[in-house]
Amino acid sequence: MLYFGPETVVPIGSAIAGAIGAILLFGRRTVVMVRGGLARLFGRTERPAEPTSKE
Amino acid sequence: MRFSLRLLLLALWFGLLAGIIEIIVVQLALRSGVPVRLSADYVWMAPVADMGYAVALAMTALLVARWRRRDLAVAGFGVLCAFLAASVAFQVESLHRGAVLLLAWGVGFQASRLARFPRIRRLFVVVPPTALVMAAYVAFQGVSARRGAAGREAAALSALPAATGGAMNVLLLILDTVREESTGLHDSASARTPALAGLARRGVTFDLAVAPAPWTLPSHASFFTGRAPHEHGANWAVPLDNRFPTLAEYLARKGYLTAGFVGNLQFATRASGLARGFVHYDDFQVNLGQTVLSTSIGRALAGTTWLRRVIGYHELLNRRHAGEVADDFLAWQARAPARPFFAFVNFFDAHEPYFPEGRSGSILWPGPKWTGYEHVVGLHSGANAWIHDKWNLAPAQVAVHAAGYQHAVEEADQATGRLLAELERRGVLANTLVIVAGDHGEQLGEHRLFEHINGLYLTPLHVPLVIASPRLPQGVRVPGPVGLTDLPATVVDLLGVSAGSPFPGRSLLPLGVPSAGGDTVLSELKQGLVRQGWYPIGKGPEMFSLLTADHHYIRNGDGSEELYDVRSDPGEARNLAADVESRLLLSRFRSSLRSVLTSRSNR
Numbered sequence: 001m002l003y004f005g006p007e008t009v010v011p012i013g014s015a016i017a018g019a020i021g022a023i024l025l026f027g028r029r030t031v032v033m034v035r036g037g038l039a040r041l042f043g044r045t046e047r048p049a050e051p052t053s054k055e
Numbered sequence: 056m057r058f059s060l061r062l063l064l065l066a067l068w069f070g071l072l073a074g075i076i077e078i079i080v081v082q083l084a085l086r087s088g089v090p091v092r093l094s095a096d097y098v099w100m101a102p103v104a105d106m107g108y109a110v111a112l113a114m115t116a117l118l119v120a121r122w123r124r125r126d127l128a129v130a131g132f133g134v135l136c137a138f139l140a141a142s143v144a145f146q147v148e149s150l151h152r153g154a155v156l157l158l159a160w161g162v163g164f165q166a167s168r169l170a171r172f173p174r175i176r177r178l179f180v181v182v183p184p185t186a187l188v189m190a191a192y193v194a195f196q197g198v199s200a201r202r203g204a205a206g207r208e209a210a211a212l213s214a215l216p217a218a219t220g221g222a223m224n225v226l227l228l229i230l231d232t233v234r235e236e237s238t239g240l241h242d243s244a245s246a247r248t249p250a251l252a253g254l255a256r257r258g259v260t261f262d263l264a265v266a267p268a269p270w271t272l273p274s275h276a277s278f279f280t281g282r283a284p285h286e287h288g289a290n291w292a293v294p295l296d297n298r299f300p301t302l303a304e305y306l307a308r309k310g311y312l313t314a315g316f317v318g319n320l321q322f323a324t325r326a327s328g329l330a331r332g333f334v335h336y337d338d339f340q341v342n343l344g345q346t347v348l349s350t351s352i353g354r355a356l357a358g359t360t361w362l363r364r365v366i367g368y369h370e371l372l373n374r375r376h377a378g379e380v381a382d383d384f385l386a387w388q389a390r391a392p393a394r395p396f397f398a399f400v401n402f403f404d405a406h407e408p409y410f411p412e413g414r415s416g417s418i419l420w421p422g423p424k425w426t427g428y429e430h431v432v433g434l435h436s437g438a439n440a441w442i443h444d445k446w447n448l449a450p451a452q453v454a455v456h457a458a459g460y461q462h463a464v465e466e467a468d469q470a471t472g473r474l475l476a477e478l479e480r481r482g483v484l485a486n487t488l489v490i491v492a493g494d495h496g497e498q499l500g501e502h503r504l505f506e507h508i509n510g511l512y513l514t515p516l517h518v519p520l521v522i523a524s525p526r527l528p529q530g531v532r533v534p535g536p537v538g539l540t541d542l543p544a545t546v547v548d549l550l551g552v553s554a555g556s557p558f559p560g561r562s563l564l565p566l567g568v569p570s571a572g573g574d575t576v577l578s579e580l581k582q583g584l585v586r587q588g589w590y591p592i593g594k595g596p597e598m599f600s601l602l603t604a605d606h607h608y609i610r611n612g613d614g615s616e617e618l619y620d621v622r623s624d625p626g627e628a629r630n631l632a633a634d635v636e637s638r639l640l641l642s643r644f645r646s647s648l649r650s651v652l653t654s655r656s657n658r
Contacts, residue, residue: 014151017144017158024161 059117061179062131066113067106068182069135071189073142074102077350078196080146090294090326093349094339095204099197100349102189105142108352112138132170137163138352145351152355211307211334215394218310222395223524223550224487225306227278227542228474229399230467231271231319232406232507234496235264235517237464247465250472251519254491256530258523259569263536265576265602266495269515270508272322273579274494274539275329275401279303281543281558284579285597285652291583295328300557302543303332303397309552312394316384318375318403333399337383344372370408377402377470385477400474402467405497407506409463457499485525488549492539493518501626508580510591511600511609512627513619516578524549527567535573535604537563576602577651582612601644601651608644616641 022030078098084091094100112134120130140162144155169175239247240255241262267277272295273284280287280299289295303313314335317323323338330336339345347353356362357372384400471491478484496515498504507515520539523529527549541560547553548562563570581597592598595612602608607627609617618637619627631637 011151013147013149014154017150018154021154021157021159021161024165025157 059127061182062113062117062127063110064186065131065179065182066109066135068186068189069139070106070109071102071186071193073105073109073139074193074350075189076139076143077101077105077146090292092321092324092326094341094345095200095325096197096339096341096345097349098200099193100341100346102193104346104350104353108350109135109138126171128176129167129170133163133167136166141355142350142352145355148351148354152359155355208335212312212392215307215312215334216310218395221486222310223526224395224483225311225397225546225550226478226487226489227302227397227399227546228471228489228491229275229278229401230405230464230471230491230493230519231323231401231403232495232497233464233467233493233519234514235493235519236496236514237461238468238519240519240521247461248468250468250475251491251521253472254475254489254521254523258489258521258527258529259531259533259564261520261522261533261537261563263534263602263604264492264518264520265536265538265578266493266516266518267538267540267577268579269495269511270322270580271319271494272327272329275323275327277540278492278494278542279329279332281540281560283540283577284581289328290581294326295331297331301329301332302546302558303399305332305543305547305557306397306550306552307332307334309550310394312391312396313398314384314387314391314396315399315401316380316387317399317401318377318380319401319406320371320373320375320403323401335387337380337387339373340375340379342373344374348372375403377404377467378473381470381474385474388478388483389481401494402470404467404470405460405463409459453500456505460497460499488522488524488546490520490522490542490546492520492542504590508592511578511580511598512591513602513607513621513625516600516602522549522564527564528569531569533563533569536576536602537574538576538578540577541574573604575647575651577648578602599648599652601648606640606644608641608648610645610648616644618644 019030022033026033078101081091081093081097113131116130116134117127119125120127137159141155141159144150144158145152235241237247238251240251240260266274268274268284272289272291273287276282276287276289276295277284279295279301281302282299284290287295287299295301303315307313312335313333314337315330315333316337317329320339323329325336325338330338348357353372380400380402384398388396388398475484475489478487495507496517497507498509498512498514501514502510502512504510504512504514509515518539520537522545538560541563543558544553544556544560545563547556547558549564549567553562561574578600579597580592582592582595588594591609591611594615598609598611600607600609602621605620605622607617607619607621609619611617616632617627617630618632618641619629620631621627632641
C-alpha cells in the first residue's frame with residue numbers, strides 16, 4: 001500500500017476536495033447553503049419583516 | 056450495438072483508464088522514493104480490479120435507469136465519471152473518505168449533465184480503439200513484470216559461485232510478533248508451543264534474547280546487517296538502504312542459494328529493502344485479496360470500518376498464513392538446485408488482527424460489541440484510536456484479547472513443527488543450522504499498553520531464540536541477555552565463514568559453545584507512525600534502552616529515565632530512577648549508552 005505520511009487525514013486537502021464536490025453539485029447555491037448553514041450554526045436568523053397592520 | 060453492450064464497453068474503458076492512472080501514480084511514488092507496498096503484479100491487478108468495479112457500477116446504473124426510466128447514457132456516464140474521480144482521489148489515502156465521495160458525486164453529477172449533449176455522446180466513438188490500446192499497454196506491463204522477475208532470479212542464480220562441499224544449510228525462521236513469554240520456552244508450559252519446545256531440546260535456548268527494536272523492519276534489518284537501528288536507518292518510510300552488506304548477500308557470495316518467504320506484507324516485502332541478496336523472494340501472492348488491495352478504491356473499501364462490521368469480516372485481505380508460507384518454502388526447497396541454502400522464513404500469524412476463535416471473526420466479547428477490525432484500522436491508518444479504547448478494557452476483555460494472541464502464536468508453532476518435520480523427513484534437517492527467533496514481542500495490557508511499536512519495556516523486546524544443529528550441544532540454556540543484532544556474526548561463525556565477514560558484533564555461540572550471555576543489549580525506537588502522547592514514544596523523537604543481566608535502563612525521548620531491576624521485578628512495575636541509591640547506576644548507564652551509540656556510529 002502507498003504510504004503518504006504518519007497521520008492519515010489531511011484536513012485542508014479533505015476540505016478542498018469536499019468544497020469542490022459541493023460546488024460541482026450545487027453550483028451557486030453552495031454559497032447560499034454555506035451562508036445559511038453558518039447563520040444557523042451561530043444562531044443568527046434573519047428577522048421576519050414587520051407585519052403590516054391591517055387594522 | 057445495443058446500448059447495454061456499449062455501456063459495458065464504456066465501463067471497461069473507464070476501468071482500464073483508472074488502472075493505468077494507478078500505475079502512473081505508483082511509478083511516480085517509486086521514483087520519488089516513497090515505499091510502495093504492492094505486489095509487482097499490481098500493473099495488471101489494478102486495471103483488472105478497476106474494470107470489475109466499473110462494470111459492477113455500470114450494471115447497477117443500468118438497472119436503476121431502467122427502473123426509473125432514465126436516460127441510460129446519462130446515468131451510466133455520470134456513474135463511471137464518479138468512479139474515475141473516486142479512484143484518482145482515493146490515491147491520496149490521507150483524504151477523508153466522505154470528502155472523496157462528495158467530490159466524486161459532484162464530478163458524476165456534472166458528467167451526467169454533459170452526457171445529454173449529442174456532441175459529447177459522439178465522442179464515445181473513440182472508446183473501442185482507445186480501450187484496445189489501453190488493454191495492450193496493461194498486458195505489456197503485466198508480461199514485463201512477470202518476465203522481469205523471472206529473468207532477475209535466473210540471472211542471480213547463474214551468478215552464484217560454487218559452494219564449499221558439505222556446507223551446512225541455514226534456516227532463519229522469524230516468528231513475527233511472538234513474545235517469549237507466550238511460547239512456553241521459559242516455563243513448564245511447553246504444551247503451548249510444542250514445536251519450539253522440541254527444537255529447544257535439540258539445541259541452544261537463549262532465555263533473555265532481546266530484539267533491537269519493538270517492530271519488524273528495524274529488527275529484521277539488524278538481523279540481516281548486524282547493525283543497530285540507528286546505524287542502518289531503516290524506518291517507517293525509509294527502507295533498508297545499500298550501505299551495509301546483508302547476510303543473504305554475504306552467503307550468496309559463498310555459493311549459498313538464498314531465498315526469502317515472508318508472511319509480513321507490511322514491512323518485510325521487497326519494498327522494505329530486506330530482499331537484497333536473496334536470489335528468490337516470495338512475498339505478495341496472486342489472489343483476490345491482493346487484487347482488491349492493488350486499487351485505491353479497494354484499499355478504501357478494505358479500510359472502511361462500518362463496511363467491515365456489516366460484512367463481519369475483519370481479517371487482513373492479503374494475510375499469508377504460516378502454513379501457506381511453510382508450504383511455499385517446502386515446495387521451493389524440493390525443486391531447488393543442489394546447493395547449500397540460506398532460507399529466511401517469516402510467519403506473520405501472531406500479528407494483529409488475531410481472533411480468539413481462530414480467524415472466523417466471530418468473537419465472544421465480554422462487553423460492548425467489539426470487532427477485530429479496530430486493530431486493522433490502528434495498524435494501517437495510523438489513527439490508533441483502538442489503542443486509546445483499550446485503555447479502558449476490563450480484565451475479562453484483556454483476557455479475551457490475550458487468548459486471541461495465544462491462539463495465533465500456537466498457529467505459528469504448528470506451522471513451525473510441520474516445516475521442521477518435513478525437512479527431517481527429507482533428510483535435510485541433519486545438515487541444517489536452524490535459528491528460530493521473534494523479531495519483537497507484543498504487549499497485552501502490560502503498562503496499559505497493547506501491541507508494539509510504542510515503547511521499550513521488556514515485553515515488546517523479549518523474544519524467543521533457539522539455535523539448533525546437529526553440530527551444536529543439545530538442550531542447553533543461556534540465561535543472560537543477548538542481542539539479536541549479533542545474529543549475522545553468529546551465523547557466519549557457526550558456518551565457519553567468518554574470515555573477512557563484514558558483520559560486527561560477536562558470535563552468540565563462539566566455537567559452537569554457549570557462553571553465559573550477559574551482554575549489555577541496546578534497543579531503539581524512533582517516533583513515526585505512532586506518536587500519540589500517551590505512548591512512551593510519544594514523549595520525544597527517539598528512545599533507547601540498555602538491558603543487562605540485572606537492570607533495564609530506558610531513556611525516553613524527553614530525556615526522562617526509567618530503571619528497573621529485572622531480576623526481582625521482571626514485570627518492570629517499580630521505576631527505580633528516582634531513588635537516591637540508583638544515582639550511580641544511572642550515571643553508569645548514561646555513560647554506557649553514550650559509549651554504545653558512539654562506538655557503533657563510528658564503525
